[in-house]
Amino acid sequence: MSEKTTAENLLNNLVEALADSVPNQKSASFFEEGTSSVTSQFNRLFGREKPVHHLLGGGKSADVLLWRNKKISASVLSGATAIWVLFEWLNYHLLTLICLAVVLGMLAQFVWTNASGLFSRSSSEVPRLVIPDEAFVNVGRSIGIEVNHALQFLQDVSCGGSLKQFLVVVVSLWAAAIIGSWCNFLTVLYIGFVAAHTLPVLYERYEDQVDGFVYKVLEQLQGHYRKLDAGLLSKIPKGKLKGKKHE
Numbered sequence: 215m216s217e218k219t220t221a222e223n224l225l226n227n228l229v230e231a232l233a234d235s236v237p238n239q240k241s242a243s244f245f246e247e248g249t250s251s252v253t254s255q256f257n258r259l260f261g262r263e264k265p266v267h268h269l270l271g272g273g274k275s276a277d278v279l280l281w282r283n284k285k286i287s288a289s290v291l292s293g294a295t296a297i298w299v300l301f302e303w304l305n306y307h308l309l310t311l312i313c314l315a316v317v318l319g320m321l322a323q324f325v326w327t328n329a330s331g332l333f334s335r336s337s338s339e340v341p342r343l344v345i346p347d348e349a350f351v352n353v354g355r356s357i358g359i360e361v362n363h364a365l366q367f368l369q370d371v372s373c374g375g376s377l378k379q380f381l382v383v384v385v386s387l388w389a390a391a392i393i394g395s396w397c398n399f400l401t402v403l404y405i406g407f408v409a410a411h412t413l414p415v416l417y418e419r420y421e422d423q424v425d426g427f428v429y430k431v432l433e434q435l436q437g438h439y440r441k442l443d444a445g446l447l448s449k450i451p452k453g454k455l456k457g458k459k460h461e
Contacts, residue, residue, distance in 0.1 A: 266280065266414055266417060266418045266421075267280055267418075270414060278290055278411075279410055279411055279414050279415070280414055280415050280418060281411075281415050287411065290411070291407075291408070291411050294404060294407050294408070295404075298400065298401070298404040301400055302398075302400060302401060302404075319343075323340045326340055327340055368383070371383050378439070
């Protein structure tokens with residue numbers, strides 16, 4: 215009788231111990247899943263597993279964006295700044311600049327041809343400026359590929375069923391629309407061009423500091439999203455289209 219009582223007591227103690235440990239294990243696993251999800255998103259965002267140069271394509275464009283050749287990068291950024299100043303501050307028009315550039319080119323060729331004939335009695339051949347057809351084809355193909363990628367991404371977000379990703383994209387587009395109402399399209403392009411030539415190289419130089427800061431921000435955002443999900447998003451009724459489809 216005493217052995218039976220002892221066995222029952224041991225079994226009851228074991229069941230109580232397991233019952234007490236279950237909530238703690240769930241909370242610990244939930245916290246670990248939250249931390250790992252933030253870390254995985256963080257790594258995908260900034261490419262911890264791959265260098266920044268590889269994420270930007272790893273070609274000549276990545277070298278320009280990361281200032282591998284400072285002369286070329288400075289020349290590209292200076293050219294973009296000059297174009298923005300001409301159109302935005304000096305109020306030049308595209309047709310006016312094109313006509314002036316063509317007139318200057320023709321004038322230079324005219325002077326070259328006639329001056330060489332006067333000094334050397336034989337006119338030297340003026341170098342011909344020819345843009346290969348492949349350049350236009352490659353530019354058009356690259357633009358088409360990027361546009362198709364953007365359209366595919368937007369359609370995947372719209373039809374994917376992820377409310378979180380859908381809200382993030384909508385808020386981003388809404389913020390872009392507000393910024394576009396503050397300045398014209400050329401200024402927005404110039405700001406994006408300058409950001410593309412400054413932010414990647416700054417991140418590559420201060421990668422550890424930026425990673426730590428963004429990691430903390432992502433943790434705070436995830437905490438706010440959990441509160442929003444528990445208080446509002448979880449109460450939104452979900453459709454039964456998928457369930458009917460499986461049935």
